[in-house]
Amino acid sequence: MTEGQIKLADFEKPGRDATQAIAEAIQYAATHQIETILFEPKTYFLRGKTTIKTRSIAHDDGCGLLETKDCHLVLKNLKNLTLKGAVDERGRILTVLSGDNPQLTQARLPSIIWAENCVDLTLENMAFTRSPECAAAGIVETVDGTTVTVRTFPGVSCFDGMGAYCMNKFELETRSLRTASITYGFGIEDRWQSLGGGLFAIRNAEIARAVRPGDGLSWHQAGLTDFLLFFGNCRDLSFKNVRVYNTNSFAILTERCRDIKADGLVLKPKAHQFFTGPRDGWKIYRCTGRILLNNCHIEGVRMDGQNVHSSFMVCREILGANSALFSCKYAPLDLEADTFFQFYRGAETYLVKVADWSFAGSYQEESRDEKMEGAAKAVTGTVNNYTLYRLVFTEKIPAFVREGTLGMPTCWEPEAYHCANSTFLNIAGAGHLLRCGRAVIENCTYRNIMNAGILVGAELSTHCEGGHAAGVRISNCSFENCGFKPRYGKHGIGCIASKAQGFTEAVNKDLVIENCAFANSARAIELCNVQNVSIRNCQYHEIGEEVFLA
Numbered sequence: 001m002t003e004g005q006i007k008l009a010d011f012e013k014p015g016r017d018a019t020q021a022i023a024e025a026i027q028y029a030a031t032h033q034i035e036t037i038l039f040e041p042k043t044y045f046l047r048g049k050t051t052i053k054t055r056s057i058a059h060d061d062g063c064g065l066l067e068t069k070d071c072h073l074v075l076k077n078l079k080n081l082t083l084k085g086a087v088d089e090r091g092r093i094l095t096v097l098s099g100d101n102p103q104l105t106q107a108r109l110p111s112i113i114w115a116e117n118c119v120d121l122t123l124e125n126m127a128f129t130r131s132p133e134c135a136a137a138g139i140v141e142t143v144d145g146t147t148v149t150v151r152t153f154p155g156v157s158c159f160d161g162m163g164a165y166c167m168n169k170f171e172l173e174t175r176s177l178r179t180a181s182i183t184y185g186f187g188i189e190d191r192w193q194s195l196g197g198g199l200f201a202i203r204n205a206e207i208a209r210a211v212r213p214g215d216g217l218s219w220h221q222a223g224l225t226d227f228l229l230f231f232g233n234c235r236d237l238s239f240k241n242v243r244v245y246n247t248n249s250f251a252i253l254t255e256r257c258r259d260i261k262a263d264g265l266v267l268k269p270k271a272h273q274f275f276t277g278p279r280d281g282w283k284i285y286r287c288t289g290r291i292l293l294n295n296c297h298i299e300g301v302r303m304d305g306q307n308v309h310s311s312f313m314v315c316r317e318i319l320g321a322n323s324a325l326f327s328c329k330y331a332p333l334d335l336e337a338d339t340f341f342q343f344y345r346g347a348e349t350y351l352v353k354v355a356d357w358s359f360a361g362s363y364q365e366e367s368r369d370e371k372m373e374g375a376a377k378a379v380t381g382t383v384n385n386y387t388l389y390r391l392v393f394t395e396k397i398p399a400f401v402r403e404g405t406l407g408m409p410t411c412w413e414p415e416a417y418h419c420a421n422s423t424f425l426n427i428a429g430a431g432h433l434l435r436c437g438r439a440v441i442e443n444c445t446y447r448n449i450m451n452a453g454i455l456v457g458a459e460l461s462t463h464c465e466g467g468h469a470a471g472v473r474i475s476n477c478s479f480e481n482c483g484f485k486p487r488y489g490k491h492g493i494g495c496i497a498s499k500a501q502g503f504t505e506a507v508n509k510d511l512v513i514e515n516c517a518f519a520n521s522a523r524a525i526e527l528c529n530v531q532n533v534s535i536r537n538c539q540y541h542e543i544g545e546e547v548f549l550a
Helices: 018-031 205-210
Strands: 005-007 036-038 043-046 050-053 068-076 079-084 096-100 111-116 119-131 135-144 147-152 165-171 193-196 199-203 216-220 227-232 235-244 250-255 258-263 282-285 288-294 297-299 306-311 313-320 323-329 340-345 348-366 383-393 406-409 414-420 423-427 432-434 439-442 445-449 454-456 470-475 478-482 496-498 508-514 517-527 530-536 539-549
Touching: 005 018, 018 036, 018 043, 018 068, 018 079, 068 096, 096 111, 111 119, 119 227, 135 199, 147 205, 227 235, 235 250, 306 414, 313 383, 432 439, 496 508, 517 530
Parallel strands: 005 036, 036 079, 043 096, 068 111, 079 119, 096 119, 111 227, 119 235, 227 250, 235 258, 250 282, 258 288, 282 306, 288 414, 297 423, 306 432, 414 439, 423 445, 432 454, 439 470, 445 478, 454 496, 470 508, 478 517, 496 517, 508 530, 517 539
Antiparallel strands: 050 068, 135 147, 135 216, 147 199, 165 216, 193 199, 313 323, 313 406, 323 383, 340 348, 340 406, 348 383
């Protein structure tokens, strides 16, 4: 050990689970104010787990009443700590943390890292994966009636009875995603059956209609909401040269964090796979402060590569001249002191300062029975969580506010979002899903993106995701083969799309698109629910429609 750092090797013992050694090293660092834990250039297989109480798993329809979560490593209330791995002479990561995968179909797995209430936490030179991997890929050999047989690639960990969630078809020569997803995350009963020798078969009419011999195919053992890496209520969070090879669900969730930096963050599968994971790459949820991404790469995820959003509150009852009761969907998260609250009236926003707030209970509603696309069936009879908030304001509530009025605390939105020099590739959703303002995206590449490469605007009807995109600049970005499937009915098509689902007003404002290149796509730019747009110095090559105005 040297001053300010310790070696994980000093906590390891022969035959001991790596999980325990890492946990002890973290505890020692916290107790002795050690700033850096040095990991060896090897793979750490994590088997041990801790069960914690949390309601933060509720981030989607049908998550239900889950209040516990299994985790390999739990980091709580830490300050000024760096987990630092090893690299070779070219900067390639040699330290890998591998979470256990018992190969259970449609099941949640322990998060590798679950961090809460940490300040100045850094992950550096570290890679993360599941072992065995939760994805499989191969080549379609035969399609016979309703039966499809696939020969998996060498090294792929397909198993008898594996699920077929978030399935996508690829062009083999270019490793390109060019069609819509075949199955989605919430329900498909059919399973893969092993025929021996790396050959697997599944019987499903919709899958059979969607593929042909010679197609590349990718699928996952599960598609539920879960998180490989979770960071809740952290401040000054940094990712430096971090990679995710494989995940069973969301790769990263940052929830209610302030000030995040990512430099050299890569979510990308190994060569024998097409996909990293079956859900979003990195979801930035109700976070604030400055969010800065540089030189990042997000590849092979479903749904979205980078998802940035808050949650709308809905007024349920006016309690007094300056107080009201609000409901909010999904996880219950706190508000910052002295925050302002945005009341929405059409395209206008009214700010009122919050003097006090408190949780006022919760309730549940059964999810709607909606028909999913592709070979997926909606899960019925599941329960969604709602949290009630009592807000007291420093002045009178605006006169137009009544039951059903939307609002949102400003501390749930980034003060600034900046993504530069980054790549978004083979994503079965949107490359960027941006439901916030004060954002700059520059010098980024988007290729083979099922929905829009960049989709700005809120989503109200299902997930109540906000806010509105006010003040977004997209510059010097390139787009190819993007937006070949609409996101909202007939909308959300194109390389760049502005669409606020569930709204009729022009709630998105001040959108600048400049010096961008669009190629091989049906539509370059779609403009819905937006005012004050500037498009300049853009290039179009093999584009069906340059600009669509709704």
